[in-house]
Amino acid sequence: MFGKDIMTRIDSTNIADLTAKANRKSRYVLRLYVTGATARSRRAIVNLDGICHEFLKGQFDLEVIDVYQKPSLAKDEQIIAAPTLIKKLPLPMRRIIGDLSDREAVLLGLDLKRKRQGTK
Amino acid sequence: MARPQRKAAEKRGIAKCRTGITGLDQIMEGGLPKGRPTLLCGGAGCGKTILAMEFLVRGAREFNEAGVFMAFEETGKELGENVASLGFDLPSLISHKKLFVDHVRVERSEIEETGEYDLEGLFIRLEAAIRRVGAKRVVLDTIESLFSSFSNTNILRAELRRLFQWLKSKGVTVVITAETGDGKLTRQGIEEYVADCVILLDHRVEEQNSIRHLRVVKYRGTTHGTSEYPFLIGVSGISVLPLSSLKLDHEASTQRISSGIPQLDAMLGGKGFYRGTSILITGAAGTGKSSMAAHFVQAACQRGERALYMASEQSRSEVIRNMRSIGIDLEPWVEQGLLQFYANRPGSFGLEKHLVTIHDLATAFNPRVVVIDPVTNFLAVGNDLEVKSMVTRLIDVFKSRHTTAMFTSLTAGDSTAESSEVGVSSLMDAWLLLRNLESNGERNRGLYVLKARGMAHSNQIREFLLTDRGVRLVDAYIGPSGLLTGSARIAQDIREQAQAAARKQQLARKNLELKQKRQTLESQIAKMRADFEMEENSVLRDVEDLELAEKDATLVRTAMGRSRQAELARSHGNGRA
Numbered sequence: 121m122f123g124k125d126i127m128t129r130i131d132s133t134n135i136a137d138l139t140a141k142a143n144r145k146s147r148y149v150l151r152l153y154v155t156g157a158t159a160r161s162r163r164a165i166v167n168l169d170g171i172c173h174e175f176l177k178g179q180f181d182l183e184v185i186d187v188y189q190k191p192s193l194a195k196d197e198q199i200i201a202a203p204t205l206i207k208k209l210p211l212p213m214r215r216i217i218g219d220l221s222d223r224e225a226v227l228l229g230l231d232l233k234r235k236r237q238g239t240k
Numbered sequence: 241m242a243r244p245q246r247k248a249a250e251k252r253g254i255a256k257c258r259t260g261i262t263g264l265d266q267i268m269e270g271g272l273p274k275g276r277p278t279l280l281c282g283g284a285g286c287g288k289t290i291l292a293m294e295f296l297v298r299g300a301r302e303f304n305e306a307g308v309f310m311a312f313e314e315t316g317k318e319l320g321e322n323v324a325s326l327g328f329d330l331p332s333l334i335s336h337k338k339l340f341v342d343h344v345r346v347e348r349s350e351i352e353e354t355g356e357y358d359l360e361g362l363f364i365r366l367e368a369a370i371r372r373v374g375a376k377r378v379v380l381d382t383i384e385s386l387f388s389s390f391s392n393t394n395i396l397r398a399e400l401r402r403l404f405q406w407l408k409s410k411g412v413t414v415v416i417t418a419e420t421g422d423g424k425l426t427r428q429g430i431e432e433y434v435a436d437c438v439i440l441l442d443h444r445v446e447e448q449n450s451i452r453h454l455r456v457v458k459y460r461g462t463t464h465g466t467s468e469y470p471f472l473i474g475v476s477g478i479s480v481l482p483l484s485s486l487k488l489d490h491e492a493s494t495q496r497i498s499s500g501i502p503q504l505d506a507m508l509g510g511k512g513f514y515r516g517t518s519i520l521i522t523g524a525a526g527t528g529k530s531s532m533a534a535h536f537v538q539a540a541c542q543r544g545e546r547a548l549y550m551a552s553e554q555s556r557s558e559v560i561r562n563m564r565s566i567g568i569d570l571e572p573w574v575e576q577g578l579l580q581f582y583a584n585r586p587g588s589f590g591l592e593k594h595l596v597t598i599h600d601l602a603t604a605f606n607p608r609v610v611v612i613d614p615v616t617n618f619l620a621v622g623n624d625l626e627v628k629s630m631v632t633r634l635i636d637v638f639k640s641r642h643t644t645a646m647f648t649s650l651t652a653g654d655s656t657a658e659s660s661e662v663g664v665s666s667l668m669d670a671w672l673l674l675r676n677l678e679s680n681g682e683r684n685r686g687l688y689v690l691k692a693r694g695m696a697h698s699n700q701i702r703e704f705l706l707t708d709r710g711v712r713l714v715d716a717y718i719g720p721s722g723l724l725t726g727s728a729r730i731a732q733d734i735r736e737q738a739q740a741a742a743r744k745q746q747l748a749r750k751n752l753e754l755k756q757k758r759q760t761l762e763s764q765i766a767k768m769r770a771d772f773e774m775e776e777n778s779v780l781r782d783v784e785d786l787e788l789a790e791k792d793a794t795l796v797r798t799a800m801g802r803s804r805q806a807e808l809a810r811s812h813g814n815g816r817a
Binding site: 167188201212220221225 | 346347351353354355360362367369390
């Protein structure tokens with residue numbers, strides 16, 4: 121199946137802590153749900169990695185989860201499409217589906233587009 | 241070559257998965273295609289979700305098959321609340337691992353599409369749910385709502401196609417609900433992927449009454465009923481009302497039962513109606529239809545049989561009171577539990593609801609005899625065609641139970657008497673016609689047997705009297721101006737009585753005359769005999785005298801002889817004394 125290299129836990133603190141952190145530092149809490157080591161899964165991970173490092177350097181917690189390994193999460197997290205990226209924080213929560221190849225759409229979904237425009 | 245093979249396949253048929261829903265399995269000839277998806281489509285609020293849920297609940301309860309309900313529109317809690325009124329206890333089924341409800345919530349506004357994706361998440365959820373309870377049945381309600389959540393329809397279509405293939409490979413029986421729209425079975429045309437079986441539900445309001453219908457549009461590999469079947473969402477779930485005359489295989493009874501009116505029984509070959517047949521009584525207002533029905537019911541109760549009286553014009557107590565006026569007391573039968581009334585205005589709910597109620601009553605109370613008085617009142621809630629179809633179903637319900645059913649039908653005024661308003665006469669086994677016969681400024685009731693299948697019956701028109709001791713049929717006279725009824729008949733009666741009296745008098749007179757003649761003759765004979773006797777006596781007396789004289793003479797002669805001999809001894813001479 122997918123390998124532990126993908127299942128990297130960047131931060132293992134709980135949501136309450138994350139919320140506190142995010143509020144403090146405007147941290148991004150992201151969960152990427154994929155289904156196995158498909159080409160599409162890899163593309164999503166690579167794309168997300170690029171975006172995070174470009175726009176959210178040092179202020180994000182990302183966890184990549186293989187739904188095959190934890191099928192119950194599919195129900196709990198309302199996963200239908202794969203891959204699905206859930207932006208848990210900052211609010212509002214957003215779901216970004218697909219292989220994240222449409223960079224503009226991803227930035228829009230992460231509420232980063234306006235921010236980026238603001239910084240420029 | 242091909243034929244026998246196909247026949248064999250038909251005989252074997254495809255495996256069916258029983259739904260347990262009243263009537264549906266009958267229409268589907270066994271149930272849904274086992275291990276295959278069935279598409280259940282219909283407009284909003286036509287009962288798709290309830291039917292789908294009942295499929296799972298009954299599966300769990302009656303066939304011990306666990307189910308998965310994947311809800312795309314309602315949460316598990318909402319679903320549970322919605323079907324609780326039908327007696328479906330979802331929380332209990334869930335805790336017993338007979339049911340698993342997964343609410344799939346997809347919020348369009350939360351979603352950003354950023355490239356290629358698939359619906360593998362859904363597959364994983366389904367797989368997990370099926371495994372969790374060991375499900376044999378799956379419902380996807382309403383999967384088409386995914387189309388409003390995701391914008392890439394190409395992906396969706398491909399994924400749905402894959403999903404149905406995958407479900408088939410799992411061997412689960414699936415019900416997929418979808419909303420009809422734009423003149424198509426489903427908005428997104430998913431019937432293309434679910435080609436095995438398609439059921440269409442329909443909900444329409446006609447004349448303030450809502451009517452639900454179910455139709456099997458397609459059922460690959462099996463025969464099925466093709467009509468639109470009305471169905472109801474009742475207190476214990478869905479009831480589909482099939483025309484059970486899909487097969488006309490009622491067992492015909494040769495047993496006869498009394499109509500409760502001896503003279504009428506006499507008209508019906510002397511023995512009354514056949515048991516388990518349908519009897520129609522038509523007539524205008526006030527011709528005595530209900531009275532005949534009351535007789536019929538009473539006769540059944542007297543035989544110790546259960547009877548059901550469905551009144552749609554009068555309440556129970558009104559029927560009882562009114563029937564007392566003709567000397568029929570139904571109250572004791574009610575008290576003994578032999579007679580049950582079902583009084584309801586037809587307009588109170590739709591035809592199908594009535595049908596189901598009647599069906600339920602027939603099943604629960606199991607009457608041998610049923611009266612529906614009058615069936616025409618149902619026209620208030622449906623058109624001719626619908627009422628006819630309902631009556632057909634009713635007849636089938638009763639026939640299949642060997643219940644003898646009497647329907648009364650009101651005909652308007654003195655319109656064409658030989659056409660029953662509901663147009664159901666052809667379905668009936670016996671048809672009695674009550675008519676108002678107007679003549680000589682009065683109105684009288686007449687009855688005749690228009691048809692009585694399978695028995696010799698009288699072709700006579702009888703006058704029908706409502707007396708305080710019930711209905712009485714009297715002979716009607718055919719006079720020179722037609723049928724004589726009422727006072728014309730009474731006048732004829734009197735005339736005939738007078739004639740009879742006259743004849744009787746004449747006869748008496750003749751008899752007397754004869755007697756007198758005989759007496760005269762006899763007295764003459766007596767007189768002649770007396771005369772003769774007198775004559776005879778005198779003759780006899782003469783004869784006696786003569787004989788006496790002769791005797792005397794002989795004696796004299798002897799004596800003289802003797803003395804003469806003595807003389808002769810002296811003188812030989814004959815002498816006289």
